[in-house]
Amino acid sequence: MDDAARDPVPQVATAGEYVALLRDVRRRSGLTYRELARRASAAGHWLPPSTLATMLGRTTLPRERTVVALLAACGTPAPEVERWLETRRDLEAHLGERGRGESDEERTSAGSSTTVPATIHPGVSAVPPRPVAPWPARRWLRLALLAVLGVLTVGASGALRPLAPPAADSSPTEGCPAVLRQGMYGPCVLNLQEHLAADGLTVLVDGWFGPDTTGRVMVFQAFGGLPVNGTADERLFDELAGDRRVPTTWPEDRIGKHLRQTFPEDPAGAVRVARCLSGLDPYRVEVVEDGSRRWGLFQFSDVEVSRFGVDHRTALDPDWSIRAAREIWSRTGDFGHWPCAA
Known part of the structure; x- marks a missing residue:
C-alpha cells in the first residue's frame, strides 16, 4: 500500500482514544474474539476472549503485553507494533504528568489542546508475523x-x-x-x-x-x-492478564528490624525462628501432607488463621503475622510453639 492510500496519522490525547484505535484494528480484522485468542496463542501470547473484551470495553490504558497480543493476532507487522507501543509509552508519560487521578473525561473537559502524535497505522496483513518479543x-x-x-x-x-x-x-x-x-x-x-x-x-x-x-x-x-x-x-x-498486581511486601531488613523491636527479650531468636519457618518471606505458603496450608512469616495453619478471625490475605501481612506471633509468645514466654528444623 502506498503512502497516499494510507489512513491519516491518528492523534491521541487520552487512553480512551488509544483504546478506540485498538477497537478499530479488531473491527478491521473481521475476526471474532475466540479467533483472535487462537491466533494470539499461535504467535506465543496469552489473550483470553474475556480479557480482550474487557480491554476494548474500557477507557483506561491497556497493558503493553495485551496490546502486543491483539496486534499480533490481527497480523500487524512488527515495526507497526513497536510504533503502537511507543505511542502508548508516550501517552502514559504524558497522562502521568497531568495527574494519575484524573479520568479521560476529566482531561478532555479540562480543555487540553496537547495531543500525543501517534505514527501508527491500524492495518491488517494476511499472515500474522511474530512481533519482536523480549529475550x-x-x-x-x-x-x-x-x-x-x-x-x-x-x-x-x-x-x-x-x-x-x-x-x-x-x-x-x-x-x-x-x-x-x-x-x-x-x-x-x-x-x-x-x-x-x-x-x-x-x-x-x-x-x-x-x-x-x-x-x-x-x-x-x-x-x-x-x-x-x-x-x-x-x-x-x-x-x-488484567491490571491487578500483588502488593509489594516488606524486604528482609525491615522484617528483621520489626522482629527485633517486637521481641526485645529475644530479638535474635525471633529472627532465627521466622527465617527457619519462612525464609523471612511474608508470601510463603506451604501445603502440608494432610492438604492444609501454612501462611506467612510464622507459617500459621488454616486452623490458626480461622481462630484469629482473619482471612488468608491478612495472614500474608507481615505486620499481622509478627503481632500474632507476639500474642502467642506472651502466653508461653518462648518460641516453642514453632518447632523448626533448619
Whole structure:
C-alpha cells in the first residue's frame, strides 16, 4: 500500500482514544474474539476472549503485553507494533504528568489542546508475523530444553506427567489443559510462571509446577479474591492478564528490624525462628501432607488463621503475622510453639 492510500496519522490525547484505535484494528480484522485468542496463542501470547473484551470495553490504558497480543493476532507487522507501543509509552508519560487521578473525561473537559502524535497505522496483513518479543532466544531455548527434558524423563521413569493437548476449545491457549496444577511441567507452566513474576511475585521461572509455584498461585488467589486452591484455570489467567498486581511486601531488613523491636527479650531468636519457618518471606505458603496450608512469616495453619478471625490475605501481612506471633509468645514466654528444623 502506498503512502497516499494510507489512513491519516491518528492523534491521541487520552487512553480512551488509544483504546478506540485498538477497537478499530479488531473491527478491521473481521475476526471474532475466540479467533483472535487462537491466533494470539499461535504467535506465543496469552489473550483470553474475556480479557480482550474487557480491554476494548474500557477507557483506561491497556497493558503493553495485551496490546502486543491483539496486534499480533490481527497480523500487524512488527515495526507497526513497536510504533503502537511507543505511542502508548508516550501517552502514559504524558497522562502521568497531568495527574494519575484524573479520568479521560476529566482531561478532555479540562480543555487540553496537547495531543500525543501517534505514527501508527491500524492495518491488517494476511499472515500474522511474530512481533519482536523480549529475550526471544533465551525463552525458546528454555522451551526446547524443557521439551527434551520431558521426553527423556518420561521415557526413563514415567514419573513425570507431560501436558496432554486438550480437546478443541477447552482452553483459550491451544495445547494447554484447561487447568494447570502441581506436578505438571512444560511451556504452559512456564507461561504461568512468567505471568506471576510480571504481576509482582518472586517465582522460579523453570517450567515446573512445583510447591513453590503452587504457593505463589495461592498468594495471587488470596489477594485477588479467587478460590484459594493452588491451581491455575482460565479465570486465574484472566486476572493475571488484567491490571491487578500483588502488593509489594516488606524486604528482609525491615522484617528483621520489626522482629527485633517486637521481641526485645529475644530479638535474635525471633529472627532465627521466622527465617527457619519462612525464609523471612511474608508470601510463603506451604501445603502440608494432610492438604492444609501454612501462611506467612510464622507459617500459621488454616486452623490458626480461622481462630484469629482473619482471612488468608491478612495472614500474608507481615505486620499481622509478627503481632500474632507476639500474642502467642506472651502466653508461653518462648518460641516453642514453632518447632523448626533448619
